Amino acid sequence: MRRRATAKNVADAAGVSKWTVIRAFTPGASITEESKRRVLQAAAALNYSPNLLARSLATNLTHQVAVFVDDFANPQKLPFLETLTDRLQAEGLVAMLININNHFDHVRALLNADQRQVDAIIMFGTAFRSETLNDRRLGRSMPPMFVLARDSQIDGVPAVVCDAELALKEIVDHLYEKGYRRPGFMAGAPALSTALRRRHHFIDFWKQKGVDETAVISAERYSAQAGAESVRHYLQNTDAKDRVDVLMCENDILAIGALDEIRGQFGLRVPQDMAVIGFDNYELGGASVYGLSTYEQPKDEMVEVVIEMITGRLPPETVTLPGKLIVRNSA
């Protein structure tokens, strides 16, 4: 396997100096048409293309963005990743996908991203406490960080989120209007659940409507199975007359699991016996078996805003965007 051609090789072939070669590849550089033509011809013959590693070292720009993800159970991540990578690539950037888990925690990921000189770090649906940044292993000058699709608890790190307050207001208004009065809320992983503030606003808006009691079901994780298990546990331990009449699930995956269990295992009718509403508008929730009412996050706009911040076209300040209530027949 032959080595890649370097600027020097092309320079020799074209009979110029390596700096002229570099100029031929630098848009707007001072070079005559003639030289440029000769260089490009020699470059094509040698199959030369600049080594981006060397360029990054010299310019201090890698055009790489680390994307931290810690929850692969939510299929909604996939369309987000699709849009994100597409938009990054349109800006000449590339996504380094970092899996945050028990073997690879936030500190290690930050350290690694920093060592690799990434231009920015996007925490997509994951975040850490502000004190984590004080970890002795971490340097004082990290790449710019952004939190996507969840609140930022980190000082000076902006977040781009769907407006939870507005979303839950619209949801509760809708449910109230439909006549439901005994609300329940199913939460996923405690840390993320708190950050999303969906539960908080849900309970709050019901209180504003004079409904003080909101049942809370803890699923602990975000997965259809966890949703099914926790609702099963709830139904088994709650008298029919005491049950909630509408269950809001923190995301569609929990909702789908719960809905399936409510109908399939307990034979209850949705929405008559118990209504269900989710969050995210995951494609399958729209399937006719589910007909899941839900709330859609403004994915494209959210990604767009993060990109604008990374490229510096927008100041790095937390942005809250409105989503859209999707009413189907589950609530």
Add this chain to the structure above:
Amino acid sequence: MRRRATAKNVADAAGVSKWTVIRAFTPGASITEESKRRVLQAAAALNYSPNLLARSLATNLTHQVAVFVDDFANPQKLPFLETLTDRLQAEGLVAMLININNHFDHVRALLNADQRQVDAIIMFGTAFRSETLNDRRLGRSMPPMFVLARDSQIDGVPAVVCDAELALKEIVDHLYEKGYRRPGFMAGAPALSTALRRRHHFIDFWKQKGVDETAVISAERYSAQAGAESVRHYLQNTDAKDRVDVLMCENDILAIGALDEIRGQFGLRVPQDMAVIGFDNYELGGASVYGLSTYEQPKDEMVEVVIEMITGRLPPETVTLPGKLIVRNSA
């Protein structure tokens, strides 16, 4: 924002040369305990960690692997990506997620990955024709490439796949035994469909059982909606007596869409009026509303084999691994 400390800075602080600093960070290098201690102390004080970019330039190893993905509709990609990133990270490698689409084709992605000096390229569920490598823009010495979860049509590029022949044999045997005799097959995107060879083997094994006629429904894409639409079209244009009695869908997402339409819109019973079987064992297929029979790919083993090839512990040769039939009640 202060600059990162360099080996030189640490060397000055510790009163040694920069090479001694580097030795302190090179496992097994020749250095006295005393020097190492002083260097590490100075390094900690300055928050020094080696610049991996510079290291990569010198060693010709980036410890980065490009992962090409072109279909984000299949939620099954997510658990694969989770395992893949986790295993890569365990080897000190990191995944660059490249979205192949209309704006960013294979040639551009290859060019970019090559310029960034990645150590390897994994084509996950995507591939191109062998001739693409002859594209004039591409250099002659690309990084090692591997195709994951689909056949490789590229000369000299190994694939790691689930054994389609074995899988379809098990599926057809099972369906035959259950008494089905009028099989149908729903295919997704033509290019990928051909590569997966599921249709080919499905039709083939039915012929071996004496069933020569297999209806083929083309969904054109892989999505629940495409599955629903194509089966709707099929049912609307086929007399009840002529309909297939079992429909094998190329993946679970198509199957879920189809199943939902068959039951929800046409009021048919599954499996009595028409049985359905998918492929991939996507979590939601197991929900009680669907009870989808399917076939599970050996995800962990497949990822493991790719990793072993990338790290050179296994020769780069196509590997075919057996999966597992999952019988639920849809077929």
Add this chain to the structure above:
DNA sequence: CACGCGTTTGCACCCGGTAGCAAACACTTT
């Protein structure tokens, strides 16, 4: 033909590491 000015080109030095050799050092051995 010399001069002046704007454009092109070449150059020294830099980015932050790594490789491999040679000098410096420590410690035996004779």
Add this chain to the structure above:
DNA sequence: AAAGTGTTTGCTACCGGGTGCAAACGCGTG
């Protein structure tokens, strides 16, 4: 004390580009 051996350390050269300045060039003008 000199020689021999093994370990540490420092140095030159290099990876493949980028920056900013100065020299060289081209061309119109007096």
